[in-house]
Amino acid sequence: MLVIARRLFFYLVTAAVAISLDFLIPRLIPGNPVDAILAKMQGVTITPAVIHALDLQFGVNTSASLWGQYTHFWNNVLHGNFGVSSANGFEPVSTVIREALPYTLGLVGVATLISFLLGTAIGAIVAWKRGSWLDNLLPVVTFFQAAPYFFLAFLAIDVFAITLGWFPPSRAANATDFPAFTWTYLSDVLDHAVLPALTIVVASAAGWIVGMRNVMLTTMDEDYVLIAAAKGLRKGRVIWYAARNAILPSVSGFALAIGFIVSGALLTEIVFSYPGLGSLLLQAVSNNDYELMQGLFLIITFTVLAANLIADFVYVFLDPRTRQEA
Amino acid sequence: MAASISTEQVTGGGASVPGSALPGTTPRRRQRTLRLPRSPKIIAGLAMLAFFVLLSIIGPLVAPYSPDQIFANSPVPLPPSGAHWLGTTSLQQDVFSQLLVGGGDMLLVAFIAGVIATALSVVVGVTAGYLGGLADDLLSMLANIFLVMPALPLLVILFGFLGKTGSDDLFLIGFIISITGWAWGARVLRAQTLSLRNRDYVDSARIIGERRSRIIFAEILPNLTPIVASSFLFTVLYAIGTYSAMAFLGLVNPNWSWGGILYYAQVNNAELSGYWWWYIPPGIAIALLGTALVLLNFGIDEFINPRLRAAGLTRRTGGRRGTRTRRSQQFALTPVTRIPRATFGTPVVQARGAALGTSSEGGQA
Numbered sequence: 141m142l143v144i145a146r147r148l149f150f151y152l153v154t155a156a157v158a159i160s161l162d163f164l165i166p167r168l169i170p171g172n173p174v175d176a177i178l179a180k181m182q183g184v185t186i187t188p189a190v191i192h193a194l195d196l197q198f199g200v201n202t203s204a205s206l207w208g209q210y211t212h213f214w215n216n217v218l219h220g221n222f223g224v225s226s227a228n229g230f231e232p233v234s235t236v237i238r239e240a241l242p243y244t245l246g247l248v249g250v251a252t253l254i255s256f257l258l259g260t261a262i263g264a265i266v267a268w269k270r271g272s273w274l275d276n277l278l279p280v281v282t283f284f285q286a287a288p289y290f291f292l293a294f295l296a297i298d299v300f301a302i303t304l305g306w307f308p309p310s311r312a313a314n315a316t317d318f319p320a321f322t323w324t325y326l327s328d329v330l331d332h333a334v335l336p337a338l339t340i341v342v343a344s345a346a347g348w349i350v351g352m353r354n355v356m357l358t359t360m361d362e363d364y365v366l367i368a369a370a371k372g373l374r375k376g377r378v379i380w381y382a383a384r385n386a387i388l389p390s391v392s393g394f395a396l397a398i399g400f401i402v403s404g405a406l407l408t409e410i411v412f413s414y415p416g417l418g419s420l421l422l423q424a425v426s427n428n429d430y431e432l433m434q435g436l437f438l439i440i441t442f443t444v445l446a447a448n449l450i451a452d453f454v455y456v457f458l459d460p461r462t463r464q465e466a
Numbered sequence: 467m468a469a470s471i472s473t474e475q476v477t478g479g480g481a482s483v484p485g486s487a488l489p490g491t492t493p494r495r496r497q498r499t500l501r502l503p504r505s506p507k508i509i510a511g512l513a514m515l516a517f518f519v520l521l522s523i524i525g526p527l528v529a530p531y532s533p534d535q536i537f538a539n540s541p542v543p544l545p546p547s548g549a550h551w552l553g554t555t556s557l558q559q560d561v562f563s564q565l566l567v568g569g570g571d572m573l574l575v576a577f578i579a580g581v582i583a584t585a586l587s588v589v590v591g592v593t594a595g596y597l598g599g600l601a602d603d604l605l606s607m608l609a610n611i612f613l614v615m616p617a618l619p620l621l622v623i624l625f626g627f628l629g630k631t632g633s634d635d636l637f638l639i640g641f642i643i644s645i646t647g648w649a650w651g652a653r654v655l656r657a658q659t660l661s662l663r664n665r666d667y668v669d670s671a672r673i674i675g676e677r678r679s680r681i682i683f684a685e686i687l688p689n690l691t692p693i694v695a696s697s698f699l700f701t702v703l704y705a706i707g708t709y710s711a712m713a714f715l716g717l718v719n720p721n722w723s724w725g726g727i728l729y730y731a732q733v734n735n736a737e738l739s740g741y742w743w744w745y746i747p748p749g750i751a752i753a754l755l756g757t758a759l760v761l762l763n764f765g766i767d768e769f770i771n772p773r774l775r776a777a778g779l780t781r782r783t784g785g786r787r788g789t790r791t792r793r794s795q796q797f798a799l800t801p802v803t804r805i806p807r808a809t810f811g812t813p814v815v816q817a818r819g820a821a822l823g824t825s826s827e828g829g830q831a
Contacts, residue, residue, distance in 0.1 A: 154611045162623070169627040279757070282764075286703070286756025288710050291728060291749030294737040302740055309738055354767070395614050396650065403618035407711055411732060421622060425715050433626045437619040444616050 143462045147452045151445045158441040162434050163213045166198045167206070174200045197223050197431060222435035227427035233435035236420065241439065243312055244416035247333055248405040249447075251340035252398070259345035260390055263352025264383040270357065278350070285346030289404030293339045293411035300335055307335045310413040336412045343408075344401045351393060356386040388459055394451040398444055406440075505768065511761030518755045522573045525566035533564040533722045543734075543741045553743035556734045561727070565747050568722035569755075571636060572709055578640030579647060579705035584698040586644065587651030592690070594652070595659025596682060606656060612649035618711065620646060625717040633719045639709065647704045651697030658693050662686050696766045703759040710752055724748035 174194045178186060194200070196212075216222070222233035266274045284292070301309035313328050359365065359382045368378045409418030417436060424432035456462045530551075531537075537550075537558040546553045552561040594605035624642050625633070633639075662668060663686070671685050710725025712718045720726025731737070731745040 150607070150610065151614075153607065154614055157611050158615060161620070165623050166627050169624075278764075279761070282760045283753055283757050286760055287749060287753035288707060288714070288725070288728070290711070290714055290732070291745070291752065294728070294731070294745045294749065297737040298740060298742060302738060354771075395610075399614065399616045402616050403711070406618055407714065410715075411737070421619065422715060425622060425626060425717055428626070428629075430623075430626060433619070433623050437623050440616050440619045444614060448614055 141456075143456055144449075144452055147449065151449060155442060155445060158438060159214065159217055160210075162217075162438055163210055166430065166434075174198055193224075217438065222438065223431035225424075225429055225432040225435075227423050227429040227432060233431050236432065237417070237435055237439050240416050240420050241443075243414060244405070244409065244418065245443070247336055247409070247414065247416060248340065248402060250333075251337040251405065252344065252401055252447075254337070255341040255344045255401075256348055256390070256394075258341065259348025260352045260383075260387055262345070263349040263390075264356050264379060264386065266349065267353040267356030267360065267386075268379050268382075278353075281346040281349050284342055285350075287343065288407070289339060289343045290407040290411050292343050293336070293408045296335045296339050297411065300338075308332050309335070312415050332414075336408050336414055339408050339412075340401070340405050343404055344397070347397055347400075348390060351390050352383075352386060355389045356382060359383075359386040388455065391451055391455045391458060395448045398447050398451075402440065402444055505765045507761045507768070508765035511758045511763075511765060514754060514758035515762065518569060518751075518758065519573065521566070522569035525569055529560075529563040529566040531560040531563040533567045534559060535563075542739075543736070543744055546743050552747050553741070555730060555744055556736075556741075561744055561747060564722040564727055565724070565751060568724050568727060568748070569751070571721060572706060572723045572725070575636050575640045575643065575709045576702045576705035578637055579643040579709075580698050580702035582641055583644035583648040583701040583705075584651060584694060586648040587655055587697055587701075588687075588690075588694060590648070591652040591655025592659050592682060592686065595656040596663055596686065598660075598663075602656070606653070609649040609652040609656070612646065613653065615646075617646040617708065621708065621712060622715070622717065625712060633717065639712070639718055640705065643705045643708050643712075644701070647701045647708070651694075651701060654693055654697060655690060658690055659686060662689055692766050692770050696763050696770070699759050699763050699766070703756055703763075706752065706755060706759075724752050 174191070178191070178194075196209075220234050222237075224230040225233045225236045228236050262277075266277060269275075297309045300306050308331060312332050313325065362382070362385070365378060365382045368381050373381075406416075406418030406421055408414075409416045410422045413419065417440060420432060421436055423429065424436060537554060537560070540554070540558060543556050544550060544554045544558075550560050550562065552565065554560060555564075590605050590609060594602040594609075621642065624645075628638075628642075668681060668685050671681050676685070709718070709723065710728070713720045713723045713725030714729045714732070716729055720729040725748075727748040728745055731741070731748075734741075734744075736742075736744040
């Protein structure tokens with residue numbers, strides 16, 4: 141498990157860097173965030189305590205040393221204290237995020253999984269049928285890859301929700317539904333998740349297709365594939381042997397891809413008014429809710445790191461060589 | 467030695483051999499020497515890119531109206547008509563004019579971001595790959611950290627705290643985007659530098675006592691050209707997407723940039739009201755521009771790794787494995803040898819279809 145330990149160490153360092161950036165950016169960038177927040181808070185009684193809390197958060201008008209502030213910041217983060225969200229009636233940022241996180245995890249997690257499996261399978265087939273009409277799929281796929289997620293979301297809503305009326309255009313469930321573990325409610329949630337998930341799958345599958353195809357082309361030249369074919373194994377079997385080995389770079393490339401996918405998925409959520417982290421991000425931006433922005437940055441980063449760790453476990457499971465080293 | 471340079475890393479040098487495109491030479495011959503431009507992907511990509519660059523330059527000049535001019539003749543957006551080719555927005559502004567005006571800033575930002583990020587990635591990647599040891603470990607870790615950290619929320623804090631100062635300054639926007647976009651290139655360049663460092667020709671340069679700077683700039687860097695080009699295109703593509711996303715979020719001034727048009731369309735629920743003429747043109751424009759860059763990148767990838775070409779088998783697998791490739795028949799047989807020849811021909815062309823690339827192996831001296 142040396143590999144996993146090494147990766148875990150790397151993720152911890154990354155998390156530390158993210159926390160440090162989160163601390164440093166408001167202090168390095170010119171301008172006074174506290175003034176900006178106070179300007180936004182028209183009509184709210186601002187007690188000196190609130191101003192003091194904001195000053196502490198952003199290191200304005202404080203006598204504490206930078207290092208003192210830094211350790212204080214770490215202490216807060218480690219206790220899950222990300223400040224309060226001015227856009228949400230000064231609820232703790234952690235509470236606001238906790239309410240939205242399950243939606244994003246469910247939607248993006250499932251969509252990414254589908255996209256990975258589907259894209260990899262298509263990529264393997266396209267590579268195997270190199271030179272056939274399937275190659276014409278590549279420019280099409282490229283187009284979808286190059287299109288912004290949020291534009292595809294527009295299309296999905298206009299076509300499937302408005303024109304055809306197959307799926308609801310926004311939100312995660314009907315407002316009249318009472319959240320419960322009943323079939324009506326769950327099917328409603330599923331119904332609302334189809335279009336956003338479809339958008340994410342269509343937009344992100346291209347990367348897996350192209351990546352898989354390119355590696356598969358190389359793998360198909362290997363001797364064991366030749367032998368498998370020479371022994372007269374069924375074609376599906378031979379493809380499987382090649383694909384099994386070609387899939388490894390896709391899994392290790394997961395780290396690169398997931399950042400893009402998450403970014404795109406968050407924008408997709410915004411178009412669908414899906415109550416996940418993306419919508420919170422928009423809320424934070426349009427209300428200059430800096431503490432929410434900072435909390436979101438940390439939580440999204442931690443989530444992505446966790447997803448990477450899972451991908452690493454899968455890699456170790458798939459590739460016996462990594463286990464032998466340990 | 468020359469051969470060892472060219473087996474995998476092919477500089478663009480061969481493409482400009484004088485006289486290579488003489489009229490009267492067979493197309494096959496020309497394809498061999500004019501490798502890059504002959505790939506359909508590269509041609510299509512370059513043509514589309516040229517179109518968009520041209521559009522961004524002359525767009526503002528030929529736009530029929532000012533993008534913020536208001537035509538007060540309807541309470542709702544109007545579909546395309548003779549007066550407004552792409553219809554109007556909810557404020558009764560001309561979508562076509564906005565589209566023509568909006569491309570320039572975006573391309574400029576993307577170009578700035580691409581240049582800065584590529585410079586960063588070359589410095590970090592080549593340094594890490596060439597020096598090795600602790601410097602490599604630290605720089606690689608830095609690049610990997612920036613790779614796994616999700617860019618969007620990071621950009622949100624950066625632009626969020628910059629506030630108004632950051633939303634109009636194109637250079638600043640390009641710079642900030644480049645901060646989140648250099649790591650991929652650095653990683654690829656490091657890997658390639660690592661592999662080049664131990665090639666015979668670099669070893670001999672070292673042995674005859676060439677200075678380190680000369681080894682890096684004269685021996686290694688030229689052989690990284692295709693990868694640098696590819697990582698530049700990738701960053702430009704990334705910057706286009708990111709700038710559009712920032713404009714869509716309202717983090718940078720939406721102006722009339724294509725992401726910004728989508729921002730206004732979203733704010734006014736264009737997708738819920740069926741105002742397709744408002745959001746489809748900018749979306750398609752971004753997607754086509756991106757497609758152009760991806761196609762160019764594919765072309766370069768195939769140039770770097772001949773195996774990716776539809777019909778191209780590498781030299782290693784050429785003749786010996788010909789029968790196998792014929793058996794699975796999906797890839798046509800392309801014997802690749804160093805001798806210019808007329809023997810590989812028609813079946814290949816037929817089999818590989820329209821979409822995919824050249825089949826000549828590049829760079830043999």
